[in-house]
Amino acid sequence: xxxxxxxxxxxxxxxxxxxxxxxxxxxxxxxxxxxxxxxxxxxxxxxxxxxxxxxxxxxxxxxxxxxxxxxxxxxxxxxxxxxxxxxxxxxxxxxxxxxxxxxxxxxxxxxxxxxxxxxxxxxxxxxxxxxxxxxxxxxxxxxxxxxxxxxxxxxxxxxxxxxxxxxxxxxxxxxxxxxxxxxxxxxxxxxxxxxxxxxxxxxxxxxxxxxxxxxxxxxxxxxxxxxxxxxxxxxxxxxxxxxxxxxxxxxxxxxxxxxxxxxxxxxxxxxxxxxxxxxxxxxxxxxxxxxxxxxxxxxxxxxxxxxxxxxxxxxx
Ligand code: UT7
Numbered sequence: 001x002x003x004x005x006x007x008x009x010x011x012x013x014x015x016x017x018x019x020x021x022x023x024x025x026x027x028x029x030x031x032x033x034x035x036x037x038x039x040x041x042x043x044x045x046x047x048x049x050x051x052x053x054x055x056x057x058x059x060x061x062x063x064x065x066x067x068x069x070x071x072x073x074x075x076x077x078x079x080x081x082x083x084x085x086x087x088x089x090x091x092x093x094x095x096x097x098x099x100x101x102x103x104x105x106x107x108x109x110x111x112x113x114x115x116x117x118x119x120x121x122x123x124x125x126x127x128x129x130x131x132x133x134x135x136x137x138x139x140x141x142x143x144x145x146x147x148x149x150x151x152x153x154x155x156x157x158x159x160x161x162x163x164x165x166x167x168x169x170x171x172x173x174x175x176x177x178x179x180x181x182x183x184x185x186x187x188x189x190x191x192x193x194x195x196x197x198x199x200x201x202x203x204x205x206x207x208x209x210x211x212x213x214x215x216x217x218x219x220x221x222x223x224x225x226x227x228x229x230x231x232x233x234x235x236x237x238x239x240x241x242x243x244x245x246x247x248x249x250x251x252x253x254x255x256x257x258x259x260x261x262x263x264x265x266x267x268x269x270x271x272x273x274x275x276x277x278x279x280x281x282x283x284x285x286x287x288x289x290x291x292x293x294x295x296x297x298x299x300x301x302x303x304x305x306x307x308x309x310x311x312x313x314x315x316x
Pocket of ligand 1 (some may be wrong): 029031033037038049113126152153156207208209210211212215244245246248273275303304305
């Protein structure tokens with residue numbers, strides 16, 4: 001049996017930080033409101049000349065070193081992003097150039113905050129069908145580029161960052177299953193409409209409260225679906241590595257599942273919601289903190305615009 005095994009992991013956050021105190025100075029909000037309603041204290045924001053591919057490149061370099069591989073060993077690059085550098089080519093192609101990989105397949109995946117799970121799911125199929133041996137899977141987003149900083153319900157939430165893994169074919173257990181879903185009927189609850197005006201920034205429009213309720217109700221179902229597919233119980237999971245949207249979503253999901261918050265990797269306080277980057281950032285944090293260790297069973301889950309949602313059960 002062939003498995004997709006995580007051979008290396010890396011992440012990157014831009015240097016510039018936007019704190020709640022800075023937001024208090026420009027918006028009708030308070031540190032207290034942001035902290036209690038979202039759990040966020042600060043988020044990292046790119047400089048004017050920094051793009052999604054730059055963030056992806058930094059995380060990818062670390063993941064390749066961690067995997068003990070050269071860029072030339074990679075035979076497929078998948079970048080999950082909602083904020084590509086350009087309309088085309090894909091951020092994956094730009095990343096390929098930056099890494100100096102002369103030739104391999106490369107493409108982007110757009111599933112907003114569920115993007116990394118979608119990318120993992122696709123990558124796993126390439127490995128299981130023996131179509132690729134070493135895949136670079138990246139989640140990278142510059143959400144600040146599509147955030148209206150005069151809209152207090154969005155400005156407080158989003159951050160920029162990237163995370164990358166190298167997925168290699170292996171005889172040892174790795175990805176056990178992935179589950180991805182979408183329901184386009186909810187398109188307008190969380191979207192970035194095209195304004196069509198020259199020079200005007202296209203920004204996130206979110207019915208936050210409705211998204212919140214839908215996220216909580218969906219995330220516990222996807223955990224059950226994943227465990228049932230593998231004949232496993234909640235007690236078998238060592239760590240949940242969730243998409244970091246709001247601490248209250250994480251708490252509500254943990255409560256519904258009757259799981260302790262101690263089993264969740266939580267990074268939202270320091271990073272905000274980094275969309276497709278949030279799960280690989282949390283994974284890398286959990287590994288570097290020596291919480292997630294070889295042999296552990298981890299469950300990743302995400303919910304985002306589309307709506308899209310998904311999960312992955314992985315033996316580290
Ligand atoms: O990652 C992809 C999926 N995204 C998510 O999962 C995000 C889900 N949604 C959320 O995280 C939350 O809904 C928000 C953090 C966006 C908003 O929190 P909420 O508790 O759902 O607040 P709300 O939208 O129901 O608004 C409650 C009140 C409103 O005032 P009124 O109408 O009651 O007077 C808002 O105007 O809170 C107000 N409000 C704020 N007040 C101070 C909204 N944003 C702020 C703010 N500071 N930053």
